[in-house]
Amino acid sequence: MEKGKGLMVDGRRWAVDFSDNSSSSSTRDIPxxxxxxxxxxxxxxxxxxxxxxxxxxxxxxxKAWEVAQAPLKNLFMMGFMMWMAxxxxxxxxxxxxxxxxxxxxxxxxxxxxxxxPYKDSKVDLLGPKLLFIALNLGGxxxxxxxxxxLGLLPTHISDxxxxxxxxxxxxxxxxxxxxR
Numbered sequence: 001m002e003k004g005k006g007l008m009v010d011g012r013r014w015a016v017d018f019s020d021n022s023s024s025s026s027t028r029d030i031p032x033x034x035x036x037x038x039x040x041x042x043x044x045x046x047x048x049x050x051x052x053x054x055x056x057x058x059x060x061x062x063k064a065w066e067v068a069q070a071p072l073k074n075l076f077m078m079g080f081m082m083w084m085a086x087x088x089x090x091x092x093x094x095x096x097x098x099x100x101x102x103x104x105x106x107x108x109x110x111x112x113x114x115x116x117p118y119k120d121s122k123v124d125l126l127g128p129k130l131l132f133i134a135l136n137l138g139g140x141x142x143x144x145x146x147x148x149x150l151g152l153l154p155t156h157i158s159d160x161x162x163x164x165x166x167x168x169x170x171x172x173x174x175x176x177x178x179x180r
Contacts, residue, residue, distance in 0.1 A: 057122035064118040068128035071107065071135035078103070078139060082146045089150050097150065100143035104136040 078100045085093035107114070111132060115125050147153045154160060156167040 053122075057120050060118045060120050061123045064115060064123065064125055064128040065131075067114060067118070068131040069135070071104070071132060071139060074103065075135060075139050075142065079142055082142070087149050089152070093146075093150060094152075097143055097146045097152075100146060101140065104139040104143070107136045108133065108140075 078096075081096050082093075082100060085096045087093075111129060114132065115129055118125060118128075144153070148155065158164040158166045
């Protein structure tokens, strides 16, 4: 029977036999295409699994750094919101300020949970955790600064002792204020 000829098999009118029964090694004579090597097919599974593990640990490290940098976006947004709220004491400015204080505190309490999905023996999480903590402490400092600008922090001795006179603001001719 010749290769590629139509046959009558199992009542079907046409069937093609693609099996190669020839004794010549014609498939061995055809060179491999550029970029293909038979050695790449014969790689053992340990090399492939090691490559997958390395790729996964690289991905985890990259995602850990992205999570660590996320509070920076929140820092700029919260700073803009506090600037828009103004420096007078009213409900909106107080709400924004306490939100600016609460978010970093709750984030700092959950540092372990935030970075838990990225734990791996090959991934060093110390750097991302330190950056995450530093950025959240920056957000906390921004909230404390806003409390100070609203006058809600006890920064003068008269804030602690009621018998002393309160601090007075003195305006300079060049602009600016000073507590006396």
